[in-house]
Amino acid sequence: xxxxxxxxxxxxxxxxxxxxxxxxxxxxxxxxxxxxxxxxxxxxxxxxxxxxxxxxxxxxxxxxxxxxxxxxxxxxxxxxxxxxxxxxxxxxxxxxxxxxxxxxxxxxxxxxxxxxxxxxxxxxxxxxxxxxxxxxxxxxxxxxxxxxxxxxxxxxxxxxxxxxxxxxxxxxxxxxxxxxxxxxxxxxxxxxxxxxxxxxxxxxxxxxxxxxxxx
Amino acid sequence: xxxxxxxxxxxxxxxxxxxxxxxxxxxxxxxxxxxxxxxxxxxxxxxxxxxxxxxxxxxxxxxxxxxxxxxxxxxxxxxxxxxxxxxxxxxxxxxxxxxxxxxxxxxxxxxxxxxxxxxxxxxxxxxxxxxxxxxxxxxxxxxxxxxxxxxxxxxxxxxxxxxxxxxxxxxxxxxxxxxxxxxxxxxxxxxxxxxxxxxxxxxxxxxxxxxxxxxxxxxxxxxxxxxxxxxxxxxxxxxxxxxxxxxxxxxxxxxxxx
Numbered sequence: 057x058x059x060x061x062x063x064x065x066x067x068x069x070x071x072x073x074x075x076x077x078x079x080x081x082x083x084x085x086x087x088x089x090x091x092x093x094x095x096x097x098x099x100x101x102x103x104x105x106x107x108x109x110x111x112x113x114x115x116x117x118x119x120x121x122x123x124x125x126x127x128x129x130x131x132x133x134x135x136x137x138x139x140x141x142x143x144x145x146x147x148x149x150x151x152x153x154x155x156x157x158x159x160x161x162x163x164x165x166x167x168x169x170x171x172x173x174x175x176x177x178x179x180x181x182x183x184x185x186x187x188x189x190x191x192x193x194x195x196x197x198x199x200x201x202x203x204x205x206x207x208x209x210x211x212x213x214x215x216x217x218x219x220x221x222x223x224x225x226x227x228x229x230x231x232x233x234x235x236x237x238x239x240x241x242x243x244x245x246x247x248x249x250x251x252x253x254x255x256x257x258x259x260x261x262x263x264x265x266x267x268x269x270x271x
Numbered sequence: 272x273x274x275x276x277x278x279x280x281x282x283x284x285x286x287x288x289x290x291x292x293x294x295x296x297x298x299x300x301x302x303x304x305x306x307x308x309x310x311x312x313x314x315x316x317x318x319x320x321x322x323x324x325x326x327x328x329x330x331x332x333x334x335x336x337x338x339x340x341x342x343x344x345x346x347x348x349x350x351x352x353x354x355x356x357x358x359x360x361x362x363x364x365x366x367x368x369x370x371x372x373x374x375x376x377x378x379x380x381x382x383x384x385x386x387x388x389x390x391x392x393x394x395x396x397x398x399x400x401x402x403x404x405x406x407x408x409x410x411x412x413x414x415x416x417x418x419x420x421x422x423x424x425x426x427x428x429x430x431x432x433x434x435x436x437x438x439x440x441x442x443x444x445x446x447x448x449x450x451x452x453x454x455x456x457x458x459x460x461x462x463x464x465x466x467x468x469x470x471x472x473x474x475x476x477x478x479x480x481x482x483x484x485x486x487x488x489x490x491x492x493x494x495x496x497x498x499x500x501x502x503x504x505x506x507x508x509x510x511x512x513x514x515x516x517x518x519x520x521x522x523x524x525x526x527x528x529x
Contacts, residue, residue, distance in 0.1 A: 066328040
């Protein structure tokens with residue numbers, strides 16, 4: 057009767073919920089702020105994925121992610137994946153909410169508060185690894201993960217730089233930024249001059265027409 | 272009707288499915304008990320291995336569909352090892368109540384021990400009960416769940432009517448059960464898995480291939496999605512609907528008491 061497989065969504069939500077609750081457990085400063093939102097239910101409709109999910113803030117230390125909920129949410133937001141990614145990463149969620157394509161029903165303040173709590177969470181991922189694997193293995197694995205993360209960040213930056221250089225210098229496929237900006241300025245200036253000339257011509261034509269009427 | 276049709280019909284009337292074999296109706300409960308006595312101690316481990324842990328996700332979604340709230344009374348029939356009951360216990364809170372019911376004493380014993388180990392005891396009652404004749408007052412339960420249990424019940428229609436009787440008006444029944452895969456290709460893979468791999472796993476892990484062969488056979492004999500939906504409507508449930516999960520291998524049916 058339903059199109060999406062609830063088991064798949066449950067799998068994703070169960071994993072995300074576990075990670076989120078572990079993060080909360082490791083961020084004691086968030087407990088009091090989350091406690092203030094206790095009992096809040098937020099609904100999220102990701103239109104580009106045809107997916108609806110709910111965030112239920114049970115108490116200061118536990119959040120549930122649900123695929124199905126029959127309670128009326130305090131706030132319900134609708135948008136694309138890109139819209140929500142921008143909101144999560146935003147320094148000014150209120151402005152992002154207004155300026156993005158996100159539609160909001162209900163209270164925006166609870167949504168903004170939750171976004172701010174989540175964005176402030178700075179997690180020491182080594183602690184749960186040490187708990188699970190012991191001091192030596194946990195620390196070694198955390199080191200390896202940190203090194204891998206650093207490498208992937210530097211590799212991404214390096215790839216971006218090299219790709220940019222290739223497109224500009226070797227392939228001559230894109231113009232340099234300054235050249236492009238100069239080109240845009242020239243186009244804008246030309247567009248203004250054409251507009252001015254157009255209005256001059258219109259003015260001259262109007263004057264000629266009125267002269268003809270007088271004669 | 273021909274003369275010789277009557278004895279056949281009588282035989283049909285007095286027998287029921289036990290996997291792919293027909294057995295006397297009053298013998299089925301005992302035979303099912305034998306299967307679950309045999310698998311009780313390793314039931315959760317086998318469920319994890321057989322489903323790759325997906326049964327936890329099926330149950331998670333069923334709990335979401337229950338919409339159970341603090342203060343409510345939830346009855347988990349065929350609750351066996353108590354994993355649904357433990358989660359309901361948290362949802363209904365100290366002012367609510369969860370009744371863990373199963374016809375099989377061995378499964379209940381494992382379930383009760385597990386719940387005690389998890390610290391889920393204050394609001395849980397354990398009752399040995401037959402789903403066909405539930406020993407509860409009329410209109411006394413807010414939500415009933417039966418997960419992977421209905422197919423083992425001898426008279427499913429009678430069990431559904433019994434569940435309707437004890438539900439409060441507005442209460443809901445959720446039946447989580449193996450069903451019919453929606454894709455023929457998945458169906459073939461699933462058949463191979465059920466009749467070749469499942470009994471082999473049962474033999475290796477629980478030293479009991481026959482019980483797991485019965486489980487596979489009983490799944491095939493269980494009504495498909497639409498048939499069960501009709502059975503729930505016939506029993507008197509309103510607003511009946513179902514959600515297929517994992518390509519229809521499992522479906523969760525929901526019906527309300529008007």
